[in-house]
Amino acid sequence: MTRGDGMQGMQQGREPLYAGSTVAELYRSAFKSFAQREAIVGDGVRLSYQALEAQCHRMVRYFESIGLRRQDGISLLSGNRADAVVAIIAAQLMGLRYTALHPLAAQDDHVFALRDAGIKALIVDVPRFAERGAALAALGVVEHVLTLGPASFGADVNAALPAFDGADIPLRVQPEDISKISYTGGTTGKSKGVIHRQRTTVTMTLQQLACWEWPAQTRFLAATPISHASGAIMLPVLLRGGTLFFMSKFSPEDFLQTVVAERISSTFLVPTQIYGLLDCETLDQYDLSPLQMVLYGAAPIAEARLAQAVQRLGPVFCQIYGQAEAPMTISYLRRHEHDPRRPQLLRSCGRPLPGNQVKLLDANLREVGPGEVGELCVRGPLIMHEYLNRPEETEKAFAGDWLHTGDMARQDADGYLCIVDRAKDMIISGGFNVYSSEVENCLAQHPAVSLSAVIGLPHPKWGEAVTAVVVLKPGCSANAQELIAFVAKRKGVVNAPKTVVFEANLPLTAVSKLDKKAIRAMYAHGNANTTDGTDSTDGTDNTDNMVSSPQHIV
Structure with missing residues (x-):
């Protein structure tokens, strides 16, 4: 036996020694670290970390009582509300495969996602989606239809929870378990299910914690749907001991009033929301000094309007770049880099975050030179596992052992990336x-x-x-x-x-x-x-x- 063979033999069977963490373990860490702090504010309720944890444990036990088991599929059709957050966290604590349904998708798209992902239980926000929930229940697409509040269909989860114990539960989630299946927008045909194992969410969360410029007191306002970007920011906020606030529907006036009333220090906005704030006639009447970090992304922002935003709201903006297949943390443009005196940076989505390999490749998978346009491609633990039931699409996305984002970009000599367009646009x-x-x-x-x-x-x-x-x-x-x-x-x-x-x-x-x-x-x-x-x-x-x-x- 050679020395190399001996080393390989010693390592065999030690996979658990090198296993990564799980999303469930991260949530538990937050709950235990900040038990008495305020965790969630919304729907007229204010929950401490301890109370939120207990409610999540009750939800897990309810899921178990109806026959759900680790790695079963669960889906949520909901707006921004506290009990929806409880359901999302409970799914992660239990190791369920979580899928958020697009709030504005057609019924056929919802049916497709539920069937494609093999969803066993669907949770419906009754005040907002009762009609769609009833239609899906009548079709019998899933085994269990659960409701957040009383309805003419399904079983009311909220009414059932008080009967269950809120004490600690054993965590049985494994590092290779699927954390979530996210569906792409379907702009070029049927949506694709993006499979993320625990690795993706853990990597994203650690990059968010390490690289984003969080305020000392993190009071985060979810002004976009928790089924999308805001939902991916909940875990790092809780790991920082912060408080989550929720808006059910965005309007500039309501946003400004909430920032002032609750002393919001951080939020995530998409460009059209930023434009709405800039065009709001009462913007200058509000004291927005508590607001220290405005994350933005999800779509291109006009450079001229970004310069206006920095001028009127101050140096609070941080751009994030990612996509469904590599969420949130491919690159980051820091606050001080939003400098109108350096307009080239206002066109940039920042530099790649540590842990990501990024290259711009041409059609022949060759790296382009500085300043030339190529497709932005990524490697690293952030990227998806595969597309669900789409082996040919997976192979295409991973051509040359890179994730092909479909975004065309330039990179300058200092490493700043500038997205010039989606390839299809x-x-x-x-x-x-x-x-x-x-x-x-x-x-x-x-x-x-x-x-x-x-x-x-x-x-x-x-x-x-x-x-x-x-x-x-x-x-x-x-x-x-x-x-x-x-x-x-x-x-x-x-x-x-x-x-x-x-x-x-x-x-x-x-x-x-x-x-x-x-x-x-x-x-x-x-x-x-x-x-x-x-x-x-x-x-x-x-x-x-x-x-x-x-x-x-x-």
Whole structure:
């Protein structure tokens, strides 16, 4: 036996010695470390860490009583409410496979996710989703339909919990267990289930704790759905001994009032929410000095509007970049790097966080040079395990042993990344690549423009015509020729829109990102396919989920 063989033999059978932590262990650490502190505020309740832990233990015992076992699938259709948080944490303590249903998805999409993920129990927020919950219950898609409050269908979890013990439970979660299955937005067909094992969430949480610039007293306001980004920030807040506050629906006025009343020190916002705050007439009337960290991400932000935000709210902004397949912590742009005197940094999503390998690759999987555009690719313990039931999609995403994000980016000599577009959002006009986010950033510099979405529409001459759908600021005016000339002067004629469409509002996704799929659909049948340099105002109304002169954001 060689010395190498001996070393290998000594290591065999020692896998538990090197095993990582689990999400359940992290939650337990937070509960025991800060038992008497306030953990959750929302729905008229204020729970200490100790009370929250006991309620989570009752939920686990209830799950067990109906036959759920470790690694069974559980799903949640809910808004931001305290008992939904209890259900999410209980699922992790028990080692269930958790899937959040998209709050604004169609019923067929919900049915698909429940069946694809093999969900055994569905929890429904009755005040917000009773109709959809009843429809899903009638279809018999899952074995157990549970409700947060009384309903004409399912079993009321809240009514059952007081009968169960809140004492400690044994933690049986294993490091290789699946923590969650997240579904992508489905912008290019059926949604894909992204499988994350314990490793992903633990890695993300440790990177959040180590690299984000948390205030000393962490009072975090969840102003976006906990089914998405805000839910991924709950665990690090609790590990810091912080307090979670919840908004059921975002409006600038309600947000500002909550920040002042509860002395909120940190939050997460998407760009359209930041625009809403900037356009809120009462913004300057509020003392926002408690607010020290505004995380933002999930969609491109216009450089000009970000500069306005820094000027009016101060050096509180921190950009995060990630995606469903590598959540939240691929890169980070620090507070002091939001410097209007260095405008190139305002276009950046920061530098890769420690623990991540990041490269920009061309179509042949070769690394591009500094300043050149390539697809942003990632390696490391942050990335997903695979797509559920999609081996071909998994192989495509992991080509060359890298996770391919689908984001096109540049990286400068100092390591700062700049996302220029989603690969699918890139417009090819007259044989030239046009990056929609760069045109949107340019339009945002015009004093009359509040918000824009730039898309490519079929054109017999150009292949695709650069089309800008624009929302003007209240009380401001501009015409199509003016905006076309504005972009042409700053970005050249290739990037200038061939058509400008003026709308009062634009459709948003459930997490307040511009819904470019819906925007393309609005104009796919010629609504905006006018002659060069003309404007149209006959877009489809979709006010249930739109941003208008963005003082009203759903």
